């Protein structure tokens with residue numbers, strides 16, 4: 001077990017990374033640079049001084065209002081910062097350093113993909129197809145990602161898993177669109193599942209599909225009952241895929257492995 005102060009340090013760095021992810025969510029879909037210019041007030045364009053740019057704390061100090069013009073600051077900024085920090089600290093405690101780095105990249109990409117999907121109902125190819133390339137390369141450099149010892153084996157498993165994930169969701173989306181006679185799901189979700197397969201391997205796909213559709217259905221039904229969502233209107237699916245993957249990393253994988261092991265060993269007579 002890593003000492004607690006390491007987790008605290010990862011939490012602090014994670015909050016800063018979360019702050020950067022907010023910038024990515026805001027600027028990436030608009031085609032703006034994510035490094036320049038420095039942060040400006042969304043409402044009046046005044047440059048934000050460094051000390052108010054502190055993740056989480058800045059928002060609390062300002063009580064959710066811009067110092068320059070009093071404009072309302074979206075609560076989503078501190079939530080993304082807090083969420084990123086918490087997830088990264090949890091991953092730090094669960095995985096050895098190299099796997100942690102790979103999963104931290106994956107989690108960060110998923111948070112950005114979810115935010116953009118929420119706002120614009122698309123996930124940029126740079127994130128999804130870029131993620132596939134990153135996943136396959138990472139599997140070669142770190143074969144443990146695919147539970148293999150040989151880099152080439154791991155890379156092949158990663159590529160096969162990406163193709164499998166992408167084609168399953170592509171076929172599901174096409175079938176659903178055919179039934180509903182309109183586009184039910186974007187191809188961005190299929191590309192995202194391909195990227196997830198490339199990082200996590202094909203054995204994670206049943207969990208991701210089952211858990212994400214369960215969450216999606218529950219939230220969809222609640223929203224329809226509250227009349228906030230009409231039947232047949234496209235909903236962002238990326239956030240549900242992201243949620244399923246984070247649950248997989250935070251314990252789902254270990255739980256399934258234990259469950260399968262128990263059931264298999266009980267069927268083998270001693």
Ligand SMILES: [Zn+2]
Pocket residue numbers: 041042043044045046066067068069070071
């Ligand atoms: Zn302002």
